[in-house]
Amino acid sequence: MEPRICWANTDNFDEADIVIIGVPDESQSHALRKGSSEAPDWIRRISNLRDTYTRKGKKSLGLPYSDFKHKVYDYGNITREKIDEVYDKIITKSKIPILIGGDHSISAHTIKSISKRKRPLSLVYFDAHPDFVGSTTNYYGSVFHDVLPQIDIKSSLQIGVRTPEKEELDNLQKHDVMVITPFEIAEKGIEHVTKSVLDRIGKNIYISFDMDCIDPAFAPGVSVPVPLGITNIEAVYLLRAIAKKGILGIDIMEVCPSYDIKDRTSHLASRMISEVISCC
Numbered sequence: 001m002e003p004r005i006c007w008a009n010t011d012n013f014d015e016a017d018i019v020i021i022g023v024p025d026e027s028q029s030h031a032l033r034k035g036s037s038e039a040p041d042w043i044r045r046i047s048n049l050r051d052t053y054t055r056k057g058k059k060s061l062g063l064p065y066s067d068f069k070h071k072v073y074d075y076g077n078i079t080r081e082k083i084d085e086v087y088d089k090i091i092t093k094s095k096i097p098i099l100i101g102g103d104h105s106i107s108a109h110t111i112k113s114i115s116k117r118k119r120p121l122s123l124v125y126f127d128a129h130p131d132f133v134g135s136t137t138n139y140y141g142s143v144f145h146d147v148l149p150q151i152d153i154k155s156s157l158q159i160g161v162r163t164p165e166k167e168e169l170d171n172l173q174k175h176d177v178m179v180i181t182p183f184e185i186a187e188k189g190i191e192h193v194t195k196s197v198l199d200r201i202g203k204n205i206y207i208s209f210d211m212d213c214i215d216p217a218f219a220p221g222v223s224v225p226v227p228l229g230i231t232n233i234e235a236v237y238l239l240r241a242i243a244k245k246g247i248l249g250i251d252i253m254e255v256c257p258s259y260d261i262k263d264r265t266s267h268l269a270s271r272m273i274s275e276v277i278s279c280c
């Protein structure tokens, strides 16, 4: 494994309130672009290269615009089969997991695990795709359908959707899912949209973040890129606001380092993690 992510500041799991976990698994992806399983270690590597500076021979973090109050522990990598066991240790101790994928189907495991302990669950699903295929299950395009029994649909929503299949459009309508498209953010402004997100979600909030919700101009290194996405600033503005309200956990999925441009997407993922930590 690469060194721990640069934001980790403790080697003691028990004293941590934020836990970083990698799941280097892309077994349920059908993407033409392979390589999302490399993301956890690659993001750790890039965080150490790009988000730290050297002062008098010592490592100095390039913080978000505030210091961390939190103790952050890097748990290393686990398999998808271990998620429930590891999340039990994390959620029952009121720690916040930040999981790095891997393909998006992994999120179904984390959502199911968290919903066993905290209900009703508000899911904030950032994605270019609704992942709402119901004709097949347990893969990266069926996550939202797979977790329907686990989430409170009335306080959940999708952000960044712009390439639904017909079946998915029908499912979104049938289940009356709130969707915020990139056009709606362009039209109404990020502040207005953020308020409506905060009004929608309840107390038990989980964020699942597919990096492809961000425009490929900012995040080219993803498994299934789609033009006309939200900007990096809009994404982080929303993440900060939701994290401030209080989250049970977050995952950051589908970074695909081998298709990236100069590690832009891995670096953005690392910065996003620091922004979320600073607002939790």
Ligand SMILES: [Mn+2]
Binding pocket: 104, 127, 129, 131, 140, 210
């Ligand atoms: Mn997805």
